[in-house]
Every structure is written in structure tokens, then in C-alpha cells.
Amino acid sequence: MSKEKNNDDFSSFDEYLRQGEPSQKESAENWKTAIGLQAVDGLQPSAYLIDVAKRNIEGEISLDETRKLIDSYYQSKTVRTPKDEDEEEADKVSANIAKILASKTFAFNTNGYVSLHRRIFEGVFKHAGEIRQYDISKKEWVLEGDSVNYLNWEDLRRALDWDIEQEKNFQYKGLTDDEKIEHIVKFISGIWQIHPFREGNTRTTAIFTIQYLRSLGYEVNNEMFAKHSWYFRNALVRANYRNIQKGIDYSPIYLVRFFRNLLLKDGWVLKNRYLHIRPTDDWKEQPNLNSQTGSGQKNNFINKEGEENVPSLSQACPKFVPSSSQVEELIIRINKDYLSIGDIMNLFGLKNRTRFRKEYITPALAEGALEMKYPNTPRHPRQQYRMTELAKTWKEWYEKKNK
Secondary structure (H helix, E strand, C coil): CCCCCCHHHHHHHHHHHHHHCCCHHHHHHHHHHHHHHHHHHCCCCHHHHHHHHHHHCCCCCCCHHHHHHHHHHHHHHCCHHHHHHHHHHHHHHHHHCCCCCHHHCCCCCCCHHHHHHHHHHHHHCCCCCCCCCCCCCCCCCCCCCCCCCCCHHHHHHHHHHHHHHHHCCCCCCCCCCHHHHHHHHHHHHHHHHCCCCCCCCHHHHHHHHHHHHHHHHCCCHHHHHHHHHHHHHHHHHHHHHEEEHHHHCCCHHHHHHHHHHHHHHCCCCCHHHHHHHCHHHCCCCEECCCCCCCCCCCCCCECCCCCCCCCCCCCCCCCCCCHHHHHHHHHCCCCCCCECCHHHHHHCCCCCCCHHHHHHHHHHHHHHHEEECCCCCCCCCCCCCCCHHHHHHHHHHHHEEEE
């Protein structure tokens, strides 16, 4: 089945959404989201899962009983096919997610994020809830077989701690709807790029996003994730992919449009073909069915020529925006004094010099965020680095914004 195809397997749940009791509507929405998210890994549920989900929606069986029935169903199979293996994963993970969404609990910390992965994939992956211990890459259709640069395994927990702590301290008060969405996109995109688990990162990010938005007071229509889970994943990919040789920069705009539809009722057409790095002429311009945003404001992410404006945290900081979470962290942590690469690594508690140079120092130099003490001798034995005036301006703005 094409990943663009709609979710006909559970379209019958719509009857509950239209005519069911409030509890049935909520349960049906949770199941649609749980099942729809399996598309990010090319999985589809079994007909058996649809049947037991309906029994749960109608109040005949509990969520725990649903999971027991699914376990028994697969234990009774004497012959296994690859299709059975895929459906078993889809069915069990769907049941786990439906139970999580029905719960109103949410732990906004690293342990909570890791625990969420365990709860989603419990009984499916032996490594559920375990942070990976090796580096990964994944070939992406939208990148013509290239991969996002995911965070190296040594720094995964530290990176989660940092991103979540920064978000906890961020102040949304006084921001426009546009600015709120821009920041949410930056945070969620950064969490996903860490990719702390061997498998199941996007599904975990999606459920985490729903829970976090609810904690912020948003009324989240989970159906967006059910219908457009594959777009959500590809938008995360484009937001974290950069290839200067190919003339491709980070493109968070596609993820911004997903969240604008989700939170502001915008009308962007969320088709995966618009996200391809080499779209055909028919798919170069992503249409918006609404001329105005859901908040009644003009869309600030498309200029009058119809070209995309890559969003920043705020329109008040137009001259320079760090291209990655690593460069952003670097600017935040260093000061105006010259420091050796060893001194800077100590600020992060990192030890892998090669990776640190590749992911932090080199891109910061290329963007004009860092300057060298000995610019004419890059490999000078006493080489040191400090932030540029451009980076200082951004840091001052950032600190003021987060007071």
C-alpha cells in the first residue's frame, strides 16, 4: 500500500466520531491515532485488531483485555509469515498507544521520554525503553536515499536532558501564535533528531508531542497524526537535513505547516511529494486551501513572491539563527573569551573530539558564529575559538527572550 493512501482499515471508526457517546468518540480518536501512526514504519493492523478495537470502543472489553486478546491471538498462530510479524507489531503497538492516550499522565523529563518508548513497545521490542549504544543512519525516500545526521550514541541522554530542560525554562508568555508554533517546531524537531532509540523514534515523538501540547493547554485533534503520520515523519526529516553541496538547507517550513494545520486550523495540503528534495514541477509548490491562517492572520511563512521563508524563533531576530541545536547550544554555553576546543568540550561534558569538531565547531565556523584566534593557521597547536559579534547579538536576544 502506498504511504499516501488513506487509512481505510479503520475508516469505520468515523461512525463513532460522528454519532457515538463522548467516551466512544474519545476512544475512537485514540484508536485511529494509534493505528494511523503505524504507517510511519510501513505497518498496517490486522482485521482482528480492528474488531477488538471496536469492542473496546463500545465498552464491551477494557484496554487491558484488548491487549490480552491480541497476545492470545498471535500465540495461537502455528505458522508465521512476514505479514503476520508486521501485523503483530502494528496490533500490539496500537493497543499500547491507545492505552497511553487514554491516560492523562505525562512526565516531562528524560526518564519520562524513555519510559514512554518502553510503554509503547512493551511486548514488541526486547530493547523497549533502552537508549541505543551505537550510531545509526537511515535512507530516506524524500532525501533520495541520503540520511539525516542523527546524534552520536555517547551523548544521547545528555542531549535529551539539555533539550527538555531548556524547554522547561522557555517562556511562551507574550508570543504570537506564529512564534509559539515556530518554537514548538524547533523543540520537537530537535528531540526527534536525537533519535535515542534503535527503532520507534517517530512514533514515540508523536505521542510525546500530543501529550506535551495537551500539557500546554492545547486541544489537540489526534486525527492529524492518524491521517498524516508519514508526512509528519518526512517533515521531521526535512527539518533536520542539510546538504550544502546539493544546495539544500534545513527546511522546517513543512513541519511548521503541519503544526499550523493542527493548532490553527490552517489548510495546507499535507502530501509527501511536496517534501521531496527534487520534486517534479507539479509538486514544487505546496498549496494552502485557506488564504488566511486559522487565527485570521496573514501567513508569514510565504512571501509575496510565493517563496518559502524559513522560520526563526521570532521575527525580532532576522539576521542570524543557528542552523542546528548543536550550534545553538555552543553559542549559549561559551562566552566572549577565547577557549580551546578542549575547554569547550568540558563545558558540554563530551569526550569525542572528532565528532565534536564535526557537529559543533565546523558548522559554527561555516555559519559565522565562531571565529578563530589564528584564522590563517586553522591547525595551530594553540588554536582557540570565541563567538562572533553576530552570535553575540543572537545570544543577547535569546537570553532576553528566555528571562
